[in-house]
Amino acid sequence: xxxxxxxxxxxxxxxxxxxxxxxxxxxxxxxxxxxxxxxxxxxxxxxxxxxxxxxxxxxxxxxxxxxxxxxxxxxxxxxxxxxxxxxxxxxxxxxxxxxxxxxxxxxxxxxxxxxxxxxxxxxxxxxxxxxxxxxxxxxxxxxxxxxxxxxxxxxxxxxxxxxxxxxxxxxxxxxxxxxxxxxxxxxxxxxxxxxxxxxxxxxxxxxxxxxxxxxxxxxxxxxxxxxxxxxxxxxxxxxxxxxxxxxxxxxxxxxxxxxxxxxxxxxxxxxxxxxxxxxxxxxxxxxxxxxxxxxxxxxxxxxxxxxxxxxxxxxxxxxxxxxxxxxxxxxxxxxxxxxxxxxxxxxxxxxxxxxxxxxxxxxxxxxxxxxxxxxxxxxxxxxxxxxxxxxxxxxxxxxxxxxxxxxxxxxxxxxxxxxxxxxxxxxxxxxxxxxxxxxxxxxxxxxxxxxxxxxxxxxxxxxxxxxxxxxxxxxxxxxxxxxxxxxxxxxxxxxxxxxxxxxxxxxx
Amino acid sequence: xxxxxxxxxxxxxxxxxxxxxxxxxxxxxxxxxxxxxxxxxxxxxxxxxxxxxxxxxxxxxxxxxxxxxxxxxxxxxxxxxxxxxxxxxxxxxxxxxxxxxxxxxxxxxxxxxxxxxxxxxxxxxxxxxxxxxxxxxxxxxxxxxxxxxxxxxxxxxxxxxxxxxxxxxxxxxxxxxxxxxxxxxxxxxxxxxxxxxxxxxxxxxxxxxxxxxxxxxxxxxxxxxxxxxxxxxxxxxxxxxxxxxxxxxxxxxxxxxxxxxxxxxxxxxxxxxxxxxxxxxxxxxxxxxxxxxxxxxxxxxxxxxxxxx
Numbered sequence: 169x170x171x172x173x174x175x176x177x178x179x180x181x182x183x184x185x186x187x188x189x190x191x192x193x194x195x196x197x198x199x200x201x202x203x204x205x206x207x208x209x210x211x212x213x214x215x216x217x218x219x220x221x222x223x224x225x226x227x228x229x230x231x232x233x234x235x236x237x238x239x240x241x242x243x244x245x246x247x248x249x250x251x252x253x254x255x256x257x258x259x260x261x262x263x264x265x266x267x268x269x270x271x272x273x274x275x276x277x278x279x280x281x282x283x284x285x286x287x288x289x290x291x292x293x294x295x296x297x298x299x300x301x302x303x304x305x306x307x308x309x310x311x312x313x314x315x316x317x318x319x320x321x322x323x324x325x326x327x328x329x330x331x332x333x334x335x336x337x338x339x340x341x342x343x344x345x346x347x348x349x350x351x352x353x354x355x356x357x358x359x360x361x362x363x364x365x366x367x368x369x370x371x372x373x374x375x376x377x378x379x380x381x382x383x384x385x386x387x388x389x390x391x392x393x394x395x396x397x398x399x400x401x402x403x404x405x406x407x408x409x410x411x412x413x414x415x416x417x418x419x420x421x422x423x424x425x426x427x428x429x430x431x432x433x434x435x436x437x438x439x440x441x442x443x444x445x446x447x448x449x450x451x452x453x454x455x456x457x458x459x460x461x462x463x464x465x466x467x468x469x470x471x472x473x474x475x476x477x478x479x480x481x482x483x484x485x486x487x488x489x490x491x492x493x494x495x496x497x498x499x500x501x502x503x504x505x506x507x508x509x510x511x512x513x514x515x516x517x518x519x520x521x522x523x524x525x526x527x528x529x530x531x532x533x534x535x536x537x538x539x540x541x542x543x544x545x546x547x548x549x550x551x552x553x554x555x556x557x558x559x560x561x562x563x564x565x566x567x568x569x570x571x572x573x574x575x576x577x578x579x580x581x582x583x584x585x586x587x588x589x590x591x592x593x594x595x596x597x598x599x600x601x602x603x604x605x606x607x608x609x610x611x612x613x614x615x616x617x618x619x620x621x622x623x624x625x626x627x628x629x630x631x632x633x634x635x636x637x638x639x640x641x642x643x644x645x646x647x648x649x650x651x652x653x654x655x656x657x658x659x660x661x662x663x664x665x666x667x668x669x670x671x672x673x674x675x676x
Numbered sequence: 677x678x679x680x681x682x683x684x685x686x687x688x689x690x691x692x693x694x695x696x697x698x699x700x701x702x703x704x705x706x707x708x709x710x711x712x713x714x715x716x717x718x719x720x721x722x723x724x725x726x727x728x729x730x731x732x733x734x735x736x737x738x739x740x741x742x743x744x745x746x747x748x749x750x751x752x753x754x755x756x757x758x759x760x761x762x763x764x765x766x767x768x769x770x771x772x773x774x775x776x777x778x779x780x781x782x783x784x785x786x787x788x789x790x791x792x793x794x795x796x797x798x799x800x801x802x803x804x805x806x807x808x809x810x811x812x813x814x815x816x817x818x819x820x821x822x823x824x825x826x827x828x829x830x831x832x833x834x835x836x837x838x839x840x841x842x843x844x845x846x847x848x849x850x851x852x853x854x855x856x857x858x859x860x861x862x863x864x865x866x867x868x869x870x871x872x873x874x875x876x877x878x879x880x881x882x883x884x885x886x887x888x889x890x891x892x893x894x895x896x897x898x899x900x901x902x903x904x905x906x907x908x909x910x911x912x913x914x915x916x917x918x919x920x921x922x923x924x925x926x927x928x929x930x931x932x933x934x935x936x937x938x939x940x941x942x943x944x945x946x947x948x949x950x951x952x953x954x955x956x957x958x959x960x961x962x963x964x965x966x967x968x969x970x971x972x973x974x975x976x977x978x979x980x981x982x983x984x985x
Contacts, residue, residue, distance in 0.1 A: 223857065243859030259857050261850040263975060264843075271840070272847050273858055 171198035174358045175220070175238070175327055180229030182215055188382050189215035192229070195377040195384065197327065202349065202359045204369040204390060207379035208402055208599040213362050216379070217329050220360070221253045222246035233327075247275055252320035253329040259316060262305035262435055266315050269304055273319040291318050294348050305435040309458045310341045317348070328352065329360045334368060338457055339627070339660035346372050364402070364600075365628075366395035380404050403600050417635075418448030421619035422469075422500070422588045423481040427488070429468045431643075437461040439468060442645045444638060446588070446619040451610070452648060453634030454623045455663055461643040462623045463505065466592040469621065470502035471495040482588055496528050499587030503578050505596060505623075507570065511577040514566035518558065521565050522547035522580055529584040546583070554579035555605065571598040578606050582613050589613060592623040607633050627659065639663045684810045686930060688817055694926030696721065696880035696888065696897070698825040700904035701911070701918045702832050703876025708908055709836060710869035711849035713978035715771030716756055717877050718901025719778025724749035724878025725885035726782040729794055729892045732882075738797040742821065742882050749878020750871045752778055757870040761863050764980050779895065789892045797821065797887050821883050826919070828876070833915040845869065849974035852981040862981050877901065899952070910958055912972045928954060 176196040182189045190212045197203045207213050218224040220231065222240030231238045233249055240246040243253075260269055267284050271277040278286070284300035291298040296314040304312060313333060320328055330349075334342045349359055349372065361373055369376060370390045378386040378401045386401045427442040439461050446452045456462055467473040469480065471492040479488040482498045492502075504510045512521045523543045527533050532543045547561040554575040558568055565573060578594055594610065595603035611633055614620045623640075624630050630637060631651055638648040641664035649662075700717050707714050714720075727748025732741025756774050759765040799806070800823070802816035836842040845865060848855045852862045884897055903925055911917035932947035940947075 222859070243857075247859075255854075255857055259854040261847050261854060263850050263972075264847065268843055268847075271843060272855075272860075277840070 171200055172234075173197070174199045174201075174234060175360075176232045177216075177220070178230050178232075180216070180219060180226045180231065182212075182219060182224060182226050190219070190226070191382045193379070193382070193384050194229075195387065197358045197360060197375075199326070199358055200353050200356045201375060202353050202361055202373045204373035204376035205360060205362045205379065206364065206366075206369060206376050206398065206402055208364060211379040211402075212382040213379055214331065215382075217253065217331060217360065217362060220246070220327075221251060221329060244275060247323060250324070250326035251329065252323055252325035252327070253331070254313070254316040254320055254333055255331055260304050260312055263303065265301055265303050266298055266307075267300040269315055270300075270319045270322065273316075274323060286322060287318055290321055294318075294321065294351070295344060296348065308460075310337050313337065313345075321352075325357060327358045327360060329362070331362045332364075333361075334363065334365060338663040339656055341457075342368070366390075366398050369398070370395060378402055399600065417450050418617060420445050421448045421483055422446045422621065423484075424469070425479060425481075427468055427475055427479040429464060429473050429475050431461075431464050432467065432473055433463060436464060437643045439464050440643045442468075442643075444645060444648055446621060446636075448587070448617045448619050449614055450636065451614050451620040451622060451634045452636045452638065453630035453651070454621060454638050454640055454645070455627060455630050455659065456623075456625070456640035457663060458625055460640045460664070461645075462592055462625075462640060464643070465640065465645075466502060466504050466590060466623060469500070469590045470504070471500075493528055496525075496584075499585075500590065501525070501529075501581040501584055501586040501588070502590040503581050503592065503594070505593040507573050507577055508566060512565040512573060515564050517564055518551070518556075518561045518568075518576060519544050519547045521576075522550060522561075525580055526584055529586075550576055550579040550583055553583065554609065571602040574598050575602055575606060578609065582609055586613070586618055589618050589620045590623075591621070593626075594622060594624065595626065595629060596624075603629070627656075637662075684813045686927075686934060688813045690923060690927040690930040691814070691818065691822055692888070693930050694922040695822055695825045696883045696900050697904045697907060697925065698919060698922040699828060699880035699883065700877040700901055701907040701922055702825075702828050702915060703873035703880075704904055705908045705911070705913060705915060705918055706832060706836075706845070706876075707869050707873035708977055709849045709913055709974055710845050710866050711852060711974050711976040711979065711981075712760065712866050712870055713767045713771065714753070714756055714774070714870060714873060715768060715905065716752065716774025716778065716901075717873075717904050718897060718899065719775035720749040720752045720874045720877035721778075721881035721884070721897045721901045721904075722782040722895070723752045723778045724881030725896050726786045726789075726881075726892065727751075727878065728882025729789055729885040730785065732794045732886055733789060733792055736795055738795045738886060741794060741886050742879055745878045745882025745886075746875040747878065749876070749881060750874040752781075753870050753874020753877075756874070757867045760980070761867050761870070764982060767978050767980070775901070783894045786892045786894065792891065794886050794890050796890075819887065821879075821887065824879075829915045829919045836915065846974070849976055852976050852979070856981070866981070877904070880904070903952075906958075913974065914972075925954070 174197050178194050180193045181191055193216060205213050205216065215224060219226050222243045222245055238249060240249065267280055267287060270287055271283055277283055287298060287300045291314065296317060298314050298318060304315060333345060337345060353359055363369055373390050376388050376390045377384055378398065380402060390398065423445045425443050427439055429439045431438045437460055442465065444452060468475060471490055475488045477486040477489045481487065482495065482500050485498060487495050487498060508514045513524065523532055523538060526546055530546050532539050532546065544561060550556065551558060551561060556576045557572050568576065578591065581589065594606050598606065607629065610620060610622065622630065622633060634651050636648040637651045637654055639646045639662040646662045700721055704714065704717050724745035728741045728745025731744025732738050752774060756770055759770045760767050797819045799817055799819050806812045806816040836846065844860055848860060848862050848865050856862050881897055884900065885892055889896060907918050907921040907925065910921045928950055932950055936944055936947055
């Protein structure tokens with residue numbers, strides 16, 4: 169089956185000061201084709217689609233759309249040419265309602281009332297129900313994505329770009345999304361699908377272009393390749409999955425009982441009656457779609473948000489009403505999701521950042537004075553042990569790439585000889601090699617007798633490293649179950665199912 | 677009549693007293709809705725006051741005076757726009773510097789104009805309507821700037837709520853990264869908003885020097901810009917509430933003058949500090965609860981935008 173070519177990208181190059189984001193990239197998409205753009209963080213996927221969407225101008229190379237020269241100067245021109253994009257982040261306005269958000273993404277939106285009607289109609293047609301009058305800040309992550317998709321669909325796009333669309337969805341929601349996308353493709357819309365989730369790409373995409381360090385390193389038909397082959401093309405190296413030492417479990421180190429906390433975050437989710445226990449040497453994986461109480465759970469466990477004394481116990485001692493330093497003294501360390509601004513102070517050096525959380529357990533202060541020598545040694549130790557790529561420990565935290573900073577902040581906590589470790593999104597935005605190293609380090613601490621709680625939205629990661637599995641859904645935590653023997657359907661149900669989504673029934 | 681105070685006169689004079697703060701507050705409200713915190717309102721007002729005064733004295737026209745005031749305020753705002761939007765300077769520091777700079781510059785410019793009377797701004801001729809009791813004074817007894825101030829509230833409300841321009845402005849203030857990703861010119865929209873805010877503050881300042889006082893002295897705006905800033909927060913960034921807030925504060929300051937004139941047995945100092953005290957109390961009450969006021973602030977207020985992503 170040969171379909172007419174829709175978009176051709178030929179020899180496109182884009183360089184930023186100090187880094188070549190795209191170098192001589194070429195590929196083509198046919199009408200009605202679902203084409204995967206595959207690569208690690210920093211491989212240049214985002215820059216490439218930003219050029220197609222008119223947000224960034226290429227330094228060299230050309231693009232053609234249906235054979236005609238295509239060089240959008242701004243997103244408006246791209247939208248006029250029939251290119252629409254669903255962003256991974258940064259594109260919805262929480263304090264505006266659904267209809268207003270949709271209108272902002274359209275060239276010539278109809279009056280609000282007519283627009284609301286069309287949103288209702290199109291969202292029902294594709295099985296993605298949405299209320300146009302609702303505030304986006306009150307919507308779940310899955311519903312927010314529907315807003316973005318509907319915004320694109322209302323413009324009858326010929327090419328739909330989707331940037332990591334499934335990172336915030338439950339497995340059931342992913343199924344429904346894929347049905348919607350296949351539906352669209354069968355109607356002739358081409359889809360450029362960006363992801364690093366290989367199984368998804370194998371089940372959804374017709375063709376794949378694999379990028380590494382800004383260059384096209386391979387093209388393949390995903391169905392004919394194994395996920396492992398594609399991963400190795402993506403990384404350019406052989407991957408070794410983390411090794412688990414099936415050690416014995418000790419006594420209970422962290423106990424949480426009936427923990428209910430109001431969310432301190434605007435549009436946040438309050439925790440409701442969260443109960444679980446983790447033994448020494450055990451890893452508890454907590455899954456959940458973003459915004460179901462993950463941030464709040466980390467805050468409540470780290471001590472940034474306080475609750476009743478006996479709602480959190482470390483080695484039997486009630487610490488629910490204590491702050492982070494008192495909990496640290498008892499052996500609990502934590503690493504939040506947001507690296508810059510929460511885990512690390514952006515404009516302070518790595519040494520200073522090492523001091524901020526390590527002062528107590530590593531005894532880096534005496535009589536109110538800082539022992540800079542010991543602090544520098546501690547920071548150097550983290551850099552060496554966790555292979556943090558940095559010119560030195562004197563650089564500001566914000567100068568490090570996401571993956572390197574993540575290795576630093578995780579390493580900083582793990583090197584404090586903790587008894588209890590709480591980590592939210594340990595490998596978010598980290599490339600595969602660094603992610604594997606972080607996971608291995610976590611497993612090593614568990615084997616060394618630490619009780620570990622890993623909160624993550626990456627199911628594969630949780631299944632790989634956890635002993636027990638639980639899910640957060642609207643602030644409630646399910647009962648923890650052993651990972652061995654769990655099916656993906658059961659996990660989906662634990663995460664809250666499909667949130668009222670229905671399968672597309674378009675085209676009747 | 678009660679306590680020697682005529683309610684009709686009180687309302688009429690509070691409407692006049694509130695004009696400078698309404699104009700400046702509506703300007704600042706639009707600026708803050710676009711995500712920019714300009715603390716230089718006082719400086720822009722006093723630049724408007726001196727430029728308006730000079731323009732009207734030189735041309736002999738009160739209307740041209742107001743035009744000059746708006747231009748003077750906008751010119752000072754342009755400095756702020758360049759500093760914060762192009763050189764990415766800190767908005768709080770730049771705004772404070774703008775106030776100090778405006779106070780100094782206005783004093784320099786106004787040196788030759790002390791003791792002169794500007795051309796008068798008359799009440800609009802409503803004929804017999806202006807003679808009717810109570811309403812004649814309250815509704816039909818004002819100059820055109822009073823009506824302009826109320827109209828500006830209505831227009832700001834309508835534009836923000838119902839037009840695409842207003843939607844884009846709010847979107848930029850709410851999430852500048854998203855607005856940029858959708859292809860809106862964040863910097864251009866913010867610069868225009870800042871210029872509008874400056875022009876409105878300048879108009880307010882000109883009203884002080886041309887109508888309220890009417891003459892030129894150093895520091896003539898006497899903190900009205902700060903009250904305008906406070907009213908924006910008090911109003912939770914909503915235009916009609918800003919009008920109510922401005923009338924409340926205007927009312928208190930007029931009331932204290934009237935009470936003084938009526939010989940109330942309270943020391944004058946307490947009365948003159950009362951509007952400011954009440955501003956503080958209201959702001960504390962508004963920001964203490966985690967209520968709607970906190971949620972309604974534009975999410976990117978005061979944050980520097982840099983198109984790097």
